[in-house]
Amino acid sequence: xxxxxxxxxxxxxxxxxxxxxxxxxxxxxxxxxxxxxxxxxxxxxxxxxxxxxxxxxxxxxxxxxxxxxxxxxxxxxxxxxxxxxxxxxxxxxxxxxxxxxxxxxxxxxxxxxxxxxxxxxxxxxxxxxxxxxxxxxxxxxxxxxxxxxxxxxxxxxxxxxxxxxxxxxxxxxxxxxxxxxxxxxxxxxxxxxxxxxxxxxxxxxxxxxxxxxxxxxxxxxxxxxxxxxxxxxxxxxxxxxxxxxxxxxxxxxxxxxxxxxxxxxxxxxxxxxxxxxxxxxxxxxx
Numbered sequence: 001x002x003x004x005x006x007x008x009x010x011x012x013x014x015x016x017x018x019x020x021x022x023x024x025x026x027x028x029x030x031x032x033x034x035x036x037x038x039x040x041x042x043x044x045x046x047x048x049x050x051x052x053x054x055x056x057x058x059x060x061x062x063x064x065x066x067x068x069x070x071x072x073x074x075x076x077x078x079x080x081x082x083x084x085x086x087x088x089x090x091x092x093x094x095x096x097x098x099x100x101x102x103x104x105x106x107x108x109x110x111x112x113x114x115x116x117x118x119x120x121x122x123x124x125x126x127x128x129x130x131x132x133x134x135x136x137x138x139x140x141x142x143x144x145x146x147x148x149x150x151x152x153x154x155x156x157x158x159x160x161x162x163x164x165x166x167x168x169x170x171x172x173x174x175x176x177x178x179x180x181x182x183x184x185x186x187x188x189x190x191x192x193x194x195x196x197x198x199x200x201x202x203x204x205x206x207x208x209x210x211x212x213x214x215x216x217x218x219x220x221x222x223x224x225x226x227x228x229x230x231x232x233x234x235x236x237x238x239x240x241x242x243x244x245x246x247x248x249x250x251x252x253x254x255x256x257x258x259x260x261x262x263x264x265x266x267x268x269x270x271x272x273x274x275x276x277x278x279x280x281x282x283x284x285x286x
Contacts, residue, residue: 011223013147013191015123018103020147022223025257025276028105028265029062033087034071050091051098058102060269067092068107072128072157081112096121111136118144129153131180142187149193149225152177154201169206170213195225199232207233211255218260226256227265250275
């Protein structure tokens, strides 16, 4: 039987000297340092432009900034580890120096990039591969002891949308994530945030089933991240594009928080913060 949401205690994770709590949903702001992201690729190239974007998102209410230097959009081309680090290093160090208190997450599936990012000041590791794309990732994560976003993916970014199949998407995804959690726990590591991986090897029906049953992931006792911002699961239904999908994103973020999401990963911080503020009052009202 599932644990009732009201009985769940929100975990508390340490990251160096920082403490991360999940009593209320956190806002993770997407900062892409890539030329080919599906929404804002190439928008912020120079370090000073990225820094302005980060500052705006912090001022808008971001709790975490998530830096990505390698696109993971469907069909994307894999770049080398050297190129990923070349894109990421100076920007990561500059943001760390300029905003010492903000939580910085690095979006990478490579253990080598995770290691270098931790040395450069990253607080959280966000792995779209869930340990499947680099066999060294789990051991590296356990040794670094930084909070880790464990995302589910079927296939690779290049193949994941080629007819994804599940017997039962919620049960299958949850089972695979539980197995990965057990592997990490066996290494003595438990600072895990679950991400069902919306759009990563899922079709439209899969995505909405995961959203509807998101509470089952939260019932594990672990925080849950929902990353649906401006994605195809919105555009396929509404006929919008990534550029015009903000309203749809807000609707799905609202459902995600109602269904147990602990972190919203978004392009648009102010709108996501408004979702959490309104729902916080809604939930507290008798």
